Amino acid sequence: MPTPRHGLARVLSKQGLCSRSEAARWIAAGRVEVDGRVVRDPEYPIVQGRQRIAVDGRELDAAxxxxxxLNKPRGLVTTAQDERGRDTVYRCLDGAGLPWLAPVGRLDKASEGLLLFCNDPPWAAHITDPGHGAVKTYHVQIDVIPDEALLAALTAGVDVDGEHLRAQSVCLLRAGDKHAWLEIALDEGRNRQIRRLLAAFDIGVLRLVRVAIGPLRLGDLPKGQWRRLSAHEIAALGGDR
Incomplete structure (x- = not known):
């Protein structure tokens, strides 16, 4: 069988040094050498383990x-750089001396709660894989008092813009006179899935907080703060990798 080859930018990203787009910028700027020669093509074919790669003159070691x-606060966007100049989730990691890390999945600007980061792309891909990834659990404040029929309809789902949106499970946590809190679990990761699903039933979202990813709970981690995962938590989320 032929030896698998990957583009240079992808190899840098897979080793957890930077994002693929950042690697492409490094390569275009002439900062990357392969076997002692500057390479400016991000798709330059690499057979890992057979070629010496250096960045800024330093031979490559996997990070x-x-x-x-992170307990993501409301109002931050989940991206490294925002073209509109909005604050990003990386503000919460400033000054920590961490290497490049990528978010595992996303939370939109108005959403809060549990957000993972890592520099291990295969681990992240396992968690976000719609086929066998981790179930995500949310606490959602809505502007109506739901009945049992509505809760059942949310799990049955509805077609929106050509997609069938549904929740894996929904239960009522508590209710007041005008508002209620639901616990919603998703086993797939469509864009703004909960907001779009609820909007299809004319339900407004007042707050949306992700409280768990698989067995990992947000717990009492303060808003805007982060902590490293334990080896047990990493293994529990990473499956049989």
Whole structure:
């Protein structure tokens, strides 16, 4: 069988040094050498383990794997750089001396709660895989008092813009005179899935907080704070990798 080859930018990203787009910028700027020669093509074919790669004159070593969880505040966007100049989730990691880390999945600007980061792309891909990834659990404040029929309808789902949106499970946590809190679990990761699903039933979302990813709970981690995952938590989320 032929030896698998990967583009240079992908190899840098897979080793947890930077994002693929950042690697492409490094390569275009002439900062990356392969076997002592500057390469400016991000798709330059690499057979890992057979070629010497250096960045800024330093031979490449894989970055140590780091996994952490953040309690994302409302109002931050889940991206490294925002073209509109909005604050991003990386503001919460400023000054920590961490290597490059990527978010595992996303939470939109108006959403809060548990957000994972790592520099281990295969681990992240396992968690976000719609086929066998971890179930995500949310606490959602809505502007109506739901009945049993509505809760059943949310799990049955509805077609929206050509997609069938549904919740894996929904239960009522508590209710007041005008508002209620639901616990909603999703086993798939469609864009803004909960907001779009609820909007299809004319339900407004007042707050949306992710409280768990698989067995990992947000717990009492303060808003805007982060912590590293334990080896047990990493293994529990990573499956049989």
């Amino acid at each position: 140590p794997r780091i996994y952490l969880m």
